[in-house]
Amino acid sequence: MKWLALHIDTSPAGIEPVCDLLGACGVEGLVIDEEGDFNDFLENNHQYWDYVDESLRQEKRGKCCVSFYLEETDEGWNRVSQVRIALAALKREHPDYAPLLMRLENVEDADWENNWKQFYKPMEIGERLLVVPEWEQSAPSERVKLVLNPGLTFGTGSHATTRLCLTALEREIHGGEKVLDLGCGSGILSICALLLGAADAFACDIDDKCVGVAYENAALNGIDRAHYTVRSGDVTSDRKLQKEFGGDYDLVMANIVADVIIHLAPQVRPLLKTGGKFLCSGIIDDRAEEVKGKLIEAGWTILEEHSSEGWYSYLCV
Numbered sequence: 001m002k003w004l005a006l007h008i009d010t011s012p013a014g015i016e017p018v019c020d021l022l023g024a025c026g027v028e029g030l031v032i033d034e035e036g037d038f039n040d041f042l043e044n045n046h047q048y049w050d051y052v053d054e055s056l057r058q059e060k061r062g063k064c065c066v067s068f069y070l071e072e073t074d075e076g077w078n079r080v081s082q083v084r085i086a087l088a089a090l091k092r093e094h095p096d097y098a099p100l101l102m103r104l105e106n107v108e109d110a111d112w113e114n115n116w117k118q119f120y121k122p123m124e125i126g127e128r129l130l131v132v133p134e135w136e137q138s139a140p141s142e143r144v145k146l147v148l149n150p151g152l153t154f155g156t157g158s159h160a161t162t163r164l165c166l167t168a169l170e171r172e173i174h175g176g177e178k179v180l181d182l183g184c185g186s187g188i189l190s191i192c193a194l195l196l197g198a199a200d201a202f203a204c205d206i207d208d209k210c211v212g213v214a215y216e217n218a219a220l221n222g223i224d225r226a227h228y229t230v231r232s233g234d235v236t237s238d239r240k241l242q243k244e245f246g247g248d249y250d251l252v253m254a255n256i257v258a259d260v261i262i263h264l265a266p267q268v269r270p271l272l273k274t275g276g277k278f279l280c281s282g283i284i285d286d287r288a289e290e291v292k293g294k295l296i297e298a299g300w301t302i303l304e305e306h307s308s309e310g311w312y313s314y315l316c317v
Helices: 012-024 035-044 054-060 074-093 109-119 160-172 188-196 209-220 239-245 258-264 285-297
Strands: 003-010 031-033 064-071 101-104 123-125 129-133 144-148 178-182 200-205 228-232 249-255 272-284 302-308 311-316
Touching: 003 012, 003 074, 012 064, 012 074, 064 074, 074 101, 123 160, 129 160, 144 188, 144 209, 160 188, 160 249, 160 272, 160 302, 160 311, 178 188, 188 200, 188 209, 188 228, 188 249, 200 209, 200 239, 209 228, 249 258, 258 272, 258 285, 272 285, 285 302, 285 311
Parallel strands: 129 144, 178 200, 178 249, 200 228, 249 272
Antiparallel strands: 003 064, 003 101, 031 064, 123 129, 272 311, 302 311
């Protein structure tokens, strides 16, 4: 049996979030290499050396690594792609966890950067949607087809949080709506809303690479910039970006992380028209009650609560 040996480089602050991310992706048997462990080993084992090269100390300074092993099978490669996509989202939201680089032993980057594509297949989601990778062909279908190339951004439809949002959009978009997508990644949610009948969409993400990716995905689906605007910036603090949002939205979506949703909870209401709704997801199960409490504290009424594979979404009014 062949194995894939993977290593994620991060900062000390990123160890626990990376471990949580891997757990959510179904990865077990983690090996953690911390700078603190290295220093403790040096301190408590003086009997084994007289001198430690300063270059080795420098190499270890501020660096930590989480390692794990997967079988080199179709399922193993699929798991690599899931981790890769989730890691890109974590890196975007938490630059302080840098470098957040994943290394794969004995395989050149060019191999695994493209290998994951073979495991990303057309997906039927909910009752009406079909998400199709740009490089795949799909059989004729009565479903609404969303063609997507996620690139290095988050949002393929394969992650539970994205599926929760897409199925909510099926229920909430009836035609003519104005929507705002906070933390858009590949643009999958806002583009889906437009394909389902929304009139206009504004999308933004803290990662400026997402602007080009989202516009390219919109073009793949025949959506032009007359009805779709994408910008980059921090939705919680960028005043210029917040001003450009405008308001009077029927639906504001945020498929991000728990901490950002909590921060956004008091800020979203002024962006909505009367009766408008706030859809939030990206909430891991052990933070779900905390986020729900903060939403209620901010004046929201929870209309719907859904969960899948340990992730939660809330539809609020």
